[in-house]
Amino acid sequence: MDEKTKFAHLGRPEPGLATAVNLSITRASTLLFNKAEDLYRHDIRAYGRHGSDVHDAVELAFNTLENGEGTSLTPSGFSACTLAILANVKAGDHILVTDSVYAPTRMFSEAFLTKFDIKAERYDPRIGASIESLFRDNTSVIISESPGSLTFEIQDLPAFVTAAKARDIVNIVDNTWSGGISYMPLDLGADISVHAATKYVGGHSDIMFGAVVSRTAKMAKKVADTRKALGFATSPDDAYQILRGFRSLHTRFEVQEKTGFNLASWLEKQGFVHSVLHPALPSHPDHELWKRDFKGGASLFGVILNPTSPEKVIAFMNNLKFFGLGFSYGGFESVAIHCDPQLNRKFGRKLPGPLIRFGCGLEDIEDLKSDISQASIHLS
Numbered sequence: 594m595d596e597k598t599k600f601a602h603l604g605r606p607e608p609g610l611a612t613a614v615n616l617s618i619t620r621a622s623t624l625l626f627n628k629a630e631d632l633y634r635h636d637i638r639a640y641g642r643h644g645s646d647v648h649d650a651v652e653l654a655f656n657t658l659e660n661g662e663g664t665s666l667t668p669s670g671f672s673a674c675t676l677a678i679l680a681n682v683k684a685g686d687h688i689l690v691t692d693s694v695y696a697p698t699r700m701f702s703e704a705f706l707t708k709f710d711i712k713a714e715r716y717d718p719r720i721g722a723s724i725e726s727l728f729r730d731n732t733s734v735i736i737s738e739s740p741g742s743l744t745f746e747i748q749d750l751p752a753f754v755t756a757a758k759a760r761d762i763v764n765i766v767d768n769t770w771s772g773g774i775s776y777m778p779l780d781l782g783a784d785i786s787v788h789a790a791t792k793y794v795g796g797h798s799d800i801m802f803g804a805v806v807s808r809t810a811k812m813a814k815k816v817a818d819t820r821k822a823l824g825f826a827t828s829p830d831d832a833y834q835i836l837r838g839f840r841s842l843h844t845r846f847e848v849q850e851k852t853g854f855n856l857a858s859w860l861e862k863q864g865f866v867h868s869v870l871h872p873a874l875p876s877h878p879d880h881e882l883w884k885r886d887f888k889g890g891a892s893l894f895g896v897i898l899n900p901t902s903p904e905k906v907i908a909f910m911n912n913l914k915f916f917g918l919g920f921s922y923g924g925f926e927s928v929a930i931h932c933d934p935q936l937n938r939k940f941g942r943k944l945p946g947p948l949i950r951f952g953c954g955l956e957d958i959e960d961l962k963s964d965i966s967q968a969s970i971h972l973s
């Protein structure tokens with residue numbers, strides 16, 4: 594069955610006599626029992642934090658998306674990243690974090706986890722099988738993100754999986770870039786795939802939500818137990834919007850991916866551009882790895898401008914009309930940020946010019962091209 598068909602139908606109520614197409618939202622903290630002897634049963638939901646039918650449907654959708662055995666839902670994408678890590682570390686551990694990971698995940702690993710005497714070591718995203726040389730007796734987790742935030746390196750996940758297997762090291766992948774559509778880390782052997790559903794799944798830039806999807810039931814239980822211990826919960830209204838997002842996810846993604854690739858290809862030919870960081874372009878240094886491991890692209894990519902002054906970059910940004918200036922991506926509207934203030938690379942080759950990140954929405958490609966063209970006058 595095609596994915597679009599699958600996601601149009603999963604998690605819906607059984608039709609009866611004039612049944613609604615969609616599940617109902619049950620808002621609850623307290624759940625009432627008519628018999629005291631049922632209050633402490635472990636086989637049923639006893640409290641609002643334990644979820645609802647809509648939450649169950651969202652978990653099913655993530656499991657289906659990623660071929661996972663279990664999903665824990667979280668109040669943001671970032672809390673999904675921290676939950677996945679916390680479920681798999683203990684005091685005194687050593688963890689490996691890609692240099693190109695989402696910045697708050699890097700900060701959590703390098704600063705917050707030191708409270709528990711956990712040491713985070715950054716690795717070059719292009720390290721490949723040599724990751725093994727960084728393993729210590731206490732290494733518990735490898736965190737990767739492919740392509741990496743801002744600099745878009747593709748990581749050799751199958752090499753990481755092979756290296757980690759012998760030592761029982763857990764591979765956690767932040768799979769937000771691909772929306773779970775063009776990259777299947779669990780199929781490649783990762784233990785956990787993390788999503789900021791805030792982006793493509795929500796799709797309308799009006800919701801914060803995250804998911805931790807596990808390849809095995811054992812890992813899913815470990816994550817679920819940690820979620821419970823931390824008290825993370827998501828509201829049924831937010832879960833409902835995420836389920837609604839799933840209905841059109843593949844259709845929106847297809848359009849946005851195409852616009853992203855076409856815009857990236859067009860930008861490569863513009864005089865003010867030094868290079869474009871999009872793994873689906875043959876010019877990308879990791880293009881072969883992308884072809885091997887990915888099913889497609891996405892709408893988010895970077896553009897390195899020819900050297901110019903910071904003032905001209907700001908003028909370019911301020912003159913964009915259809916690209917909103919803002920963090921995040923995956924919504925129906927296009928966005929852009931200038932990245933240099935965020936770059937904090939240990940292994941980065943020095944970039945030859947200022948870096949702009951574009952995220953394409955559902956606008957017409959010709960409008961986006963002419964927007965960039967008119968703003969680019971301010972770069973010369």
Ligand SMILES: Cc1ncc(COP(=O)(O)O)c(C=O)c1O
Pocket residue numbers: 669670671672674695738742767769770788789790791792801802803920921922
């Ligand atoms: C790759 C990646 N992971 C995680 C997050 C965090 O998601 P959220 O904003 O929902 O907390 C983001 C947000 O930009 C992201 O880009």
